[in-house]
Amino acid sequence: MVTRVATVAFQGIEAVQVDVQVQIAPGGAKFLLVGLPDKAVKESSERVHAALYASGLSLPPKRITVNLAPADLPKEGSHYDLPIALGLMAAIGAIPPDALNGYVALGELGLDGRLAPTAGVLPAAIAAQGLGLGIICASECGPEAAWAGEDMDIIAPDSLLALCNHLGGHQLCSRPQPRRQANPPRLPDLSEVRGQEVARRALEVAAAGGHNLLMIGPPGAGKSMLATRLPSILPPLNPRELLDVSMIQSIAGELAGGALSDRRPFRAPHHSASMAALVGGGLKVRPGEVSMAHNGVLFLDELPEFSPAVLDSLRQPLESGETAIARANARVTFPARFQLVAAMNPCKCGLAGTPGHTCKRGDACAADYQGRISGPLLDRIDIRIDLPAVSAADMIGPSDAEPSAAVAMRVAVARELQRKRYAEAGAPEVFTNAAAGATLIEQVVNPDKESQALLLSAAERFKLSARAYHRVLKVARTLADLGGEERVGRPHIAEALSYRLTLA
Numbered sequence: 390m391v392t393r394v395a396t397v398a399f400q401g402i403e404a405v406q407v408d409v410q411v412q413i414a415p416g417g418a419k420f421l422l423v424g425l426p427d428k429a430v431k432e433s434s435e436r437v438h439a440a441l442y443a444s445g446l447s448l449p450p451k452r453i454t455v456n457l458a459p460a461d462l463p464k465e466g467s468h469y470d471l472p473i474a475l476g477l478m479a480a481i482g483a484i485p486p487d488a489l490n491g492y493v494a495l496g497e498l499g500l501d502g503r504l505a506p507t508a509g510v511l512p513a514a515i516a517a518q519g520l521g522l523g524i525i526c527a528s529e530c531g532p533e534a535a536w537a538g539e540d541m542d543i544i545a546p547d548s549l550l551a552l553c554n555h556l557g558g559h560q561l562c563s564r565p566q567p568r569r570q571a572n573p574p575r576l577p578d579l580s581e582v583r584g585q586e587v588a589r590r591a592l593e594v595a596a597a598g599g600h601n602l603l604m605i606g607p608p609g610a611g612k613s614m615l616a617t618r619l620p621s622i623l624p625p626l627n628p629r630e631l632l633d634v635s636m637i638q639s640i641a642g643e644l645a646g647g648a649l650s651d652r653r654p655f656r657a658p659h660h661s662a663s664m665a666a667l668v669g670g671g672l673k674v675r676p677g678e679v680s681m682a683h684n685g686v687l688f689l690d691e692l693p694e695f696s697p698a699v700l701d702s703l704r705q706p707l708e709s710g711e712t713a714i715a716r717a718n719a720r721v722t723f724p725a726r727f728q729l730v731a732a733m734n735p736c737k738c739g740l741a742g743t744p745g746h747t748c749k750r751g752d753a754c755a756a757d758y759q760g761r762i763s764g765p766l767l768d769r770i771d772i773r774i775d776l777p778a779v780s781a782a783d784m785i786g787p788s789d790a791e792p793s794a795a796v797a798m799r800v801a802v803a804r805e806l807q808r809k810r811y812a813e814a815g816a817p818e819v820f821t822n823a824a825a826g827a828t829l830i831e832q833v834v835n836p837d838k839e840s841q842a843l844l845l846s847a848a849e850r851f852k853l854s855a856r857a858y859h860r861v862l863k864v865a866r867t868l869a870d871l872g873g874e875e876r877v878g879r880p881h882i883a884e885a886l887s888y889r890l891t892l893a
């Protein structure tokens with residue numbers, strides 16, 4: 390007889406159903422695990438044997454075959470321990486054979502039979518709910534699974550023994566409840582930044598429309614300081630975005646304690662980051678920083694210090710909002726719609742352009758340094774600004790800088806306008822001007838005659854690419870939204886153009 394237990398394999402953030410089939414047949418003591426298991430899955434047989442032994446069960450000295458179907462789908466990870474153990478337990482009669490029919494099971498086993506948390510429980514629970522099934526997972530992952538649905542059947546025991554008791558009806562495990570992150574740490578506030586009015590305005594515009602931003606300035610001007618204050622003016626994630634962000638965090642194993650947070654992700658990888666770390670991949674297919682920043686911010690400080698090849702790998706996700714990782718036997722995509730915020734000095738010594746300063750390396754200093762960033766990458770950055778050093782008058786004396794809360798309020802109003810506009814235009818999946826496609830933005834901007842003339846002359850004079858043209862329209866739309874104006878006018882187009890024409 391063959392016993393079957395349902396589990397999942399992950400492809401990107403999607404969970405695909407996998408059947409664990411167990412057969413105990415006459416023959417010498419042998420344990421076979423087939424169905425494209427990776428090393429972690431192969432090793433599960435050792436953990437399963439030990440966990441069953443620790444739970445007072447032993448396997449018969451027969452030929453045991455475990456098949457993970459479909460056999461041509463690669464299986465990665467340690468979460469196959471639990472379904473394999475459950476299949477074996479059902480095969481030897483330790484649990485009723487039909488007890489597992491309505492469940493998807495996933496979890497890692499310790500040698501003592503304890504269930505350890507595994508990555509990907511949230512997408513697994515959502516997939517299980519889609520199939521009309523319940524889920525069995527480790528107790529630490531219970532709160533995460535509970536987000537999949539209020540009426541979903543969830544068993545989250547802390548050991549194999551507790552699971553046996555639950556399935557046998559001796560001692561029931563209570564249903565876990567969804568959890569939100571309690572008391573998230575306080576975010577740094579914009580009121581601490583002195584002067585830099587142009588940069589503050591640019592930061593607000595970038596936040597309001599989800600635009601990419603590049604800040605160029607001498608050391609100590611406040612570039613990193615401003616960028617790290619962006620999360621404090623961004624609106625919280627809406628329920629749809631929250632689920633997507635949490636699924637990625639779950640797959641990456643970064644959902645601490647199964648508690649979800651509606652704060653937008655802010656990722657700031659160091660400039661030594663590899664391409665696999667940034668766009669995903671590596672030995673195990675893991676989401677990269679671009680995906681971890683989905684629906685949030687990817688902050689690249691000291692932009693030219695990143696390897697040029699790594700920077701250029703951002704071009705595809707910046708355009709399509711997702712990243713595709715091709716492997717020998719699979720192609721996996723992760724969502725990656727992030728807002729790029731970058732900061733850099735104008736040259737290696739950091740002071741090119743400062744009045745009275747001459748670079749030791751001569752004029753080539755700035756050109757060499759800025760040349761590390763490719764034209765196509767720059768073309769994708771809607772807002773580029775120069776930050777001068779903070780003046781002594783701004784630094785000394787009382788500060789009257791606006792706090793983040795006031796700016797956040799204006800950003801939230803502008804974002805709500807955008808959400809409504811795109812929902813009415815038949816694109817409910819678009820929440821910001823930056824995320825709108827070319828046709829959609831042309832349809833909603835509709836500039837007046839004066840603005841069109843300005844756009845035309847700028848496009849010809851500065852040789853704007855087609856992408857740059859659409860990006861100017863997007864920023865202009867955001868400027869009008871921030872000003873509460875229905876129509877995009879000449880001043881909006883002029884300001885949007887000024888952000889693009891600052892030379893890097």
Ligand SMILES: Nc1ncnc2c1ncn2[C@@H]1O[C@H](COP(=O)(O)OP(=O)(O)OP(=O)(O)O)[C@@H](O)[C@H]1O
Nearest residue numbers: 581582583585607608609610611612613614615779
């Ligand atoms: N505009 C400002 N208002 C208040 N303090 C500032 C400002 N700019 C810089 N500072 C002070 O200087 C410190 C360094 O600023 P920050 O790290 O943002 O500079 P930076 O522009 O990123 O420099 P670098 O190019 O060297 O990375 C801050 O921690 C803060 O104490």
Ligand SMILES: [Mg+2]
Nearest residue numbers: 612613690732
């Ligand atoms: Mg800095």
